[in-house]
Amino acid sequence: MQFINNFRGIAILLIMLIHAIGTINNDGSTVLHALELLLDNTTILFVVVAGYLFSSLSTNFNYLDYLKHKFKIVIIPYFFVSIPAIFIYMSGLKNTHFWLDINWLHSLGPVYQYLYFMLSGAHLVTLWFIPMIIPLYLFSPSFLYLKNKQLLGIFFILSLIPALWFGRPDFSVNNVIWTVYFLPTYLLGMLLWQRPNIYEMLTKHSGVLLVGYIVIYLSLSWDGEFNTSVDLLWKMALSVILIAFTKRYLSKKNKCLNMFARLSFYLYFVHGYFISIIRIIYNQYLNVEMTGLLAASVSFTITLFLSLSSFVVIKMILKQRSKLFIGL
Numbered sequence: 001m002q003f004i005n006n007f008r009g010i011a012i013l014l015i016m017l018i019h020a021i022g023t024i025n026n027d028g029s030t031v032l033h034a035l036e037l038l039l040d041n042t043t044i045l046f047v048v049v050a051g052y053l054f055s056s057l058s059t060n061f062n063y064l065d066y067l068k069h070k071f072k073i074v075i076i077p078y079f080f081v082s083i084p085a086i087f088i089y090m091s092g093l094k095n096t097h098f099w100l101d102i103n104w105l106h107s108l109g110p111v112y113q114y115l116y117f118m119l120s121g122a123h124l125v126t127l128w129f130i131p132m133i134i135p136l137y138l139f140s141p142s143f144l145y146l147k148n149k150q151l152l153g154i155f156f157i158l159s160l161i162p163a164l165w166f167g168r169p170d171f172s173v174n175n176v177i178w179t180v181y182f183l184p185t186y187l188l189g190m191l192l193w194q195r196p197n198i199y200e201m202l203t204k205h206s207g208v209l210l211v212g213y214i215v216i217y218l219s220l221s222w223d224g225e226f227n228t229s230v231d232l233l234w235k236m237a238l239s240v241i242l243i244a245f246t247k248r249y250l251s252k253k254n255k256c257l258n259m260f261a262r263l264s265f266y267l268y269f270v271h272g273y274f275i276s277i278i279r280i281i282y283n284q285y286l287n288v289e290m291t292g293l294l295a296a297s298v299s300f301t302i303t304l305f306l307s308l309s310s311f312v313v314i315k316m317i318l319k320q321r322s323k324l325f326i327g328l
Contacts, residue, residue, distance in 0.1 A: 003243070004052055004053070004056075004243070005258055006251075007242060008046075008049045008260075008261040008264055009256070009261035010045075011045040011264070012046065012260055012261070012268060015042055015268065016271050016304060018036065019272070019275045019303070023299045024291065024295040024296055024299050025291040029291075029296075032292060032296055035296075037217070038214065038217065038218070040226065043129065044182070044232065045235065045238070045242065047185040047189070048192070048239040050133065050136075051189020051190045052192055052193045053189075054190065055194060058147075063140070063141055067137065067138075073328075074130065074133075074134075074327065076324065076325070077265075077269060078130045078269070081127070081270060082124070082127065085273070086113075086114060086117045089105070090113050092106075119175065124273065124276070125272045126269070126275075128175070131175045131178070132178040132182060135179045143186075143190060147194060152191045152194060155187060156184055156187040163180055164232065167181065168228035168231075185236060185239070192243060199247065202241065203245075204248070206244040206245040206248050209245075210241050210242070217234060265327065266328055267308075267311075271303055271307045274306040274307055314326060
């Protein structure tokens with residue numbers, strides 16, 4: 001299981017990297033363009049891990065205990081992490097949003113504004129993930145039934161039909177479609193745990209397969225229009241290849257990746273704040289022009305440093321009580 005932990009650490013780093021790249025001016029960098037193509041939609045990797053871990057830890061499954069656990073480590077932290085972002089919008093400190101009509105939002109009463117944000121995750125760029133994944137928690141007994149009846153493979157294929165039909169929503173307008181889109185990736189994670197031969201038969205040649213994937217993916221998508229339905233299939237394939245790769249080359253405990261894996265949910269929660277701050281400083285206050293790979297590297301490093309530092313500060317201040325606020 002250590003290789004899956006390392007895979008989870010890699011997944012959160014890739015997600016933070018693509019968001020960091022989005023804060024700066026690409027300036028025509030070939031490397032950054034390649035990374036943007038390769039890493040877009042990598043949340044799929046994170047959901048595959050979630051499905052795999054759920055399946056592996058589902059022995060003696062108790063639905064109520066499971067929901068209580070998720071409430072403590074996901075819902076309560078989501079509530080506290082959301083407070084600053086929601087306050088910024090509801091107080092009028094920020095009057096722009098990259099897709100939401102602010103005038104329409106303010107026409108709602110305070111309670112409805114708050115509920116809208118919490119149910120959509122629109123208040124911070126990364127938080128759409130929580131309303132998306134909650135239905136997967138709620139339907140967990142159904143997934144275990146399919147697993148026990150050896151029907152996961154069939155249901156996985158069937159779940160691809162609506163996911164490919166609807167594609168990934170551009171924004172958090174309809175969270176049901178988000179869940180429909182990511183359902184096959186969650187089931188894929190469960191399927192990989194149930195049938196490890198799917199990735200184990202690739203482990204010997206996983207390095208070559210990963211390089212081949214990168215070359216083929218970039219050659220097909222370099223000048224093409226991004227299609228989320230097609231990319232769903234590509235990123236699921238990448239998940240299988242990367243799991244095979246970590247099984248072969250990263251099967252032992254790696255202190256660095258293990259730390260990022262352990263903090264992965266916290267990092268996913270908070271790094272959106274630092275991404276937003278960096279974007280504001282970069283676009284409005286930075287006098288020195290920084291573009292391309294250097295700017296992306298600086299943005300990623302700062303995001304990573306501030307995210308980890310915030311965790312240390314919270315633990316120092318709250319100590320054991322931090323579990324209530326951030327689940328750790």
